[in-house]
Amino acid sequence: MIENITPILRADDLEATKRYYLDVLGFAVNWEVPYMLSVVRDGHPLLICDGHQGQRGTWLWIGVEDADALYAEFVAKGALIRDPPKSFEWGYEFQVEDPNGHVLRFGSEPRPGPHDAQFRG
Template sequence: MSTKGAAAVVVECVIPILSVRSIQASIRYYVDVLGFKVDWGGDSTDMASVSRDDKAIMLCQGDQGQPGTWIWIGVEDIEPLYEHYRVMGVSFRQPPTNRPWAYEMQVEDPDGHVLRFGSEPRTDRPFA
């Protein structure tokens, strides 16, 4: 079997699917608290897509996805995001921390999923 044809197919995106207890509550959290927008779904379905800057996350009330999924989200600068999320009452597993691979923070959503927001490591701070 030849894989030449398959190798020529371009991967257009990779979208995580998060299992949620309530599709409506999760949409409200991702939109109102984290600043995402609804792409589709959620009104009368058990699945929806939310995105920020055209980067999507699917939310599914049902058997797709696993509880406690971790997602890495690269951003330009986490400092203003951290300040905004702090004011919004976001639950942080870890505040901004300088690591060799990134300056990152960990946000936990109401369903226990962890979003690791990170930007380039800080040169003005030591690594944790």
Template sequence: MPRRETVRTKFEHANPILSVADMNRSLRYYVGVLGFSNAEWGGDEFTCVTRDGANIYLSEGDQGHPGTWVWLGVDDVEALYEEYKESGARILHPPENFPWACEMKVADPDGHVLRFGSDPEDVT
């Protein structure tokens, strides 16, 4: 019997959904401090914030648990670090070089941790 080729569905995106206690507070932080834009269709209980193609859904009081960690790839984590120091972001850890990326950690008002990373720095 001939072997059947398996057709795999192509994945398009992975977008986290974060539970937030107060949508207005979270939007002030994600838009005003972290530089995301709020979706035009967003409401009081569910929305999506976007920055350069990175999407994070926010759900008030539902869908998830406080303290979720999310990794976001960026082109220059050092420049983002400087931007976030100026904007007042709650930086948990400044950029640090690892074999997989140069990363920093930022907290949001609900205790979620956003790990921003860019290509690792050459340490030769």
């Protein structure tokens, strides 16, 4: 039985990445050692590793209750918005990029209406 799945993202500058996740994306530090940290938001952790374990440009899909509210929060805090909210068959989502080129896709339930949106690749 799987208990959880926690992605590990590579950071080029662990301190700068930590500041972005805390100050801009609203995460909190769960634990930290010299080469790695765990950040958590709403009880869901994400590991960030300094200079190894993975590669730049990983994509994650993160399910949220209200994509519009989170989008507004991130815009107000200066997040690097890659794509604004759009409606797809699987959900209503937007993309944020972190300082290491990782793309976080935040999505909520699908909206009624056409689902012909496209994200840039």
